[in-house]
Amino acid sequence: MRKGMTVKLNIDKCFTTTSGGKRQFPAGTRGDDKRGVYITYRPLTEVEVKEWYNSPSSKGINCAGETKLPPTCTAVEIYAHERLEVRRARCRVSLGYGNPTPGMMEVKTALGEVTYIKRALVIPA
Numbered sequence: 001m002r003k004g005m006t007v008k009l010n011i012d013k014c015f016t017t018t019s020g021g022k023r024q025f026p027a028g029t030r031g032d033d034k035r036g037v038y039i040t041y042r043p044l045t046e047v048e049v050k051e052w053y054n055s056p057s058s059k060g061i062n063c064a065g066e067t068k069l070p071p072t073c074t075a076v077e078i079y080a081h082e083r084l085e086v087r088r089a090r091c092r093v094s095l096g097y098g099n100p101t102p103g104m105m106e107v108k109t110a111l112g113e114v115t116y117i118k119r120a121l122v123i124p125a
Contacts, residue, residue, distance in 0.1 A: 005086045007107065007122040009078060014038045014121055020080075036080035040115040041073040041095050048074070072096050076115040083125050084109060090119070 001007060015021030019033050026033035044052075052058055052070050062068050073095040078084065088106035093116045095101060104116045 001086055001089050001105070001119070001122070001124065003086055003089055005089075006125040007084050007086055007105075008082065008125045009038055009080055010121055010123045011080060015080065032077075037077045038080070038117075038121070040076050040078055040117045042076055042113075042115045043073050043093065043095060044071060069097070076109065076113055078109060078115070078117070082110055084117075084122065087114060091116070 011020055012022040014023070014027055015036070015038075016023045016026050016033050019036060028037075028039045032039060049070050058068055058070065060068065084107040086105060087108055091104050091106055092100040092102045093104050093106075095116070101116075103119055105119045105122065106114060106116055107122070108114050
């Protein structure tokens, strides 16, 4: 797959047999699986992190008595038959505080939101 191509979710790899796929267990929640939604993630922008710091959620300490860390990513829903535009065919993305995740692809949804998904989970449309 290359930049600019149109892809869609591989139903067999993303959903259970009750939802038309070949997975034994759902990739996310059973509710998402029944709705035909696959959850992907994208890093937060600087603006979103600043909003979090200004919100009441960032104040105080956690259960271990330490200051709270900001979230690093947010969830994006992709529907089973949604067409996605490939923006970067091969990339590594840091979705947490650990090492970057390899084998990812940057895609743009029909609503214009950019997210990251494993390359093995999509097929050409």
